Amino acid sequence: MPDKHTATRHMIGLLLGTEDDWPTAFEEILRRLGAVDGPGGRHAFDTERITIEPFSLRDRPRYDLVIDRLAYWYYHPREWLKKVALMDGVYLLNSPFTFQSMEKHAAYCAMMRLGLKVPETVLVPYKHPVDNARYAYTASRYNKAFDLDAVAERIGYPLFMKPYDGGAWRGVSRIRNNAELHAAYDASGEMLMHLQKAVDFDVFARSLSIGPETMVMRFQPDQPMHNRYAVEHDFLSPEVGQEVVTIGRLVNAFFRWEFNSCETLVKDGEVYPIDYANACPDVALTSLHYYFPWAMKALVKWCVFALVTGRPARLDLETDRFFAVADQAGLSYREKLDLYRDLADAYFDSARYYDFWASRQAHLDEIVLDWVAGPDFDQLLTRTVRSVYPAHEHDQFIAHLRGLMDLWVREETARLATA
Ligand SMILES: Nc1ncnc2c1ncn2[C@@H]1O[C@H](COP(=O)(O)OP(=O)(O)OP(=O)(O)O)[C@@H](O)[C@H]1O
Numbered sequence: 001m002p003d004k005h006t007a008t009r010h011m012i013g014l015l016l017g018t019e020d021d022w023p024t025a026f027e028e029i030l031r032r033l034g035a036v037d038g039p040g041g042r043h044a045f046d047t048e049r050i051t052i053e054p055f056s057l058r059d060r061p062r063y064d065l066v067i068d069r070l071a072y073w074y075y076h077p078r079e080w081l082k083k084v085a086l087m088d089g090v091y092l093l094n095s096p097f098t099f100q101s102m103e104k105h106a107a108y109c110a111m112m113r114l115g116l117k118v119p120e121t122v123l124v125p126y127k128h129p130v131d132n133a134r135y136a137y138t139a140s141r142y143n144k145a146f147d148l149d150a151v152a153e154r155i156g157y158p159l160f161m162k163p164y165d166g167g168a169w170r171g172v173s174r175i176r177n178n179a180e181l182h183a184a185y186d187a188s189g190e191m192l193m194h195l196q197k198a199v200d201f202d203v204f205a206r207s208l209s210i211g212p213e214t215m216v217m218r219f220q221p222d223q224p225m226h227n228r229y230a231v232e233h234d235f236l237s238p239e240v241g242q243e244v245v246t247i248g249r250l251v252n253a254f255f256r257w258e259f260n261s262c263e264t265l266v267k268d269g270e271v272y273p274i275d276y277a278n279a280c281p282d283v284a285l286t287s288l289h290y291y292f293p294w295a296m297k298a299l300v301k302w303c304v305f306a307l308v309t310g311r312p313a314r315l316d317l318e319t320d321r322f323f324a325v326a327d328q329a330g331l332s333y334r335e336k337l338d339l340y341r342d343l344a345d346a347y348f349d350s351a352r353y354y355d356f357w358a359s360r361q362a363h364l365d366e367i368v369l370d371w372v373a374g375p376d377f378d379q380l381l382t383r384t385v386r387s388v389y390p391a392h393e394h395d396q397f398i399a400h401l402r403g404l405m406d407l408w409v410r411e412e413t414a415r416l417a418t419a
Pocket residue numbers: 119160162166167168169170172196197198199200221263265274275278
């Protein structure tokens with residue numbers, strides 16, 4: 001047990017791909033935050049970027065918590081994550097065991113089962129099957145001929161054809177008629193595709209959740225990357241806003257994801273979730289801009305809370321608890337959402353989290369404001385723009401991002417002054 005002069009040290013591992021912007025921000029904020037008081041005395045935090053190397057299945061990892069951004073694409077780190085989750089109790093923000101549910105398909109199924117308004121969706125067999133010597137025999141014997149046009153007509157045009165496991169809009173197309181339908185299906189090749197009813201939405205609300213915190217942002221999919229997240233407050237009615245937040249939390253509590261984004265389309269006040277399995281969500285400075293400080297704070301807060309309180313990783317899904325709500329007779333959609341929200345709050349230990357941060361929030365707010373308003377952040381901003389955009393666009397995007405961050409600094413300064 002540490003005395004009051006020595007702190008318990010916690011090692012946070014970052015499993016990274018090409019990103020350098022948010023990891024730098026995260027490391028810097030944590031460094032500036034320093035040690036915090038918590039149960040059992042002082043707690044201090046170190047971060048380390050994880051390297052990929054051979055590991056014995058009996059090796060003991062150096063990390064207490066890992067933020068993973070890589071394992072969805074690379075199997076070696078994925079298997080390492082499973083090992084440290086199963087054998088060493090390392091705290092992971094997203095369960096590696098539900099990664100398969102990051103295939104949109106399973107996530108659609110789970111949320112339909114819970115009564116959410118996922119648009120009508122059909123999975124069609126491969127246009128060209130994966131190369132397997134036995135496939136031709138199996139297909140000739142068991143694949144039932146099907147009428148693609150009839151499937152599409154039952155769903156109704158316009159519709160979307162998209163891979164069952166999508167990401168980054170690969171293979172996504174909007175289809176208005178049967179000529180486009182056949183062209184898209186022929187082009188799908190070895191990708192396994194969903195057909196999904198298009199929602200002619202009024203508002204696209206994309207929420208980013210980190211632990212028990214959620215930021216709902218107005219998303220503009222037809223805009224170029226840097227303009228997709230609009231800086232706009234109160235663009236949803238309070239009830240719809242609550243519904244969007246609850247849906248994101250529910251998905252996350254259900255799958256044990258604590259760092260995930262959720263896309264919902266709002267039409268005439270109804271909320272349709274279309275993509276909520278993004279457990280490596282976009283948190284790039286160039287995408288989130290104004291919302292970037294919020295995301296970094298939430299990430300630091302959740303990691304610190306989990307470590308300081310010794311939050312155990314919960315790998316079991318307890319799906320029955322969610323299904324029991326779904327199956328309860330006589331409950332309206334709203335009543336079910338309220339009960340799902342309670343289950344999600346319990347999973348995220350929300351009350352304790354907010355209680356823990358209540359006395360520490362002002363300090364963190366000051367640290368982050370000071371950093372974003374200062375020269376280190378500006379360096380990060382310019383370095384990031386230079387690594388993302390071609391040379392002739394550097395000045396334009398540096399000015400654009402500086403403008404948005406200045407706006408955040410002004411608003412945050414005013415907010416803290418009145419707080
Ligand atoms: N049912 C739908 N109705 C209306 N628009 C849709 C629908 N499905 C997809 N879209 C549009 O297509 C885009 C990409 O679809 P989706 O999010 O499912 O693919 P993705 O590859 O996961 O994209 P990302 O990686 O950006 O999340 C959505 O952001 C949305 O603009």
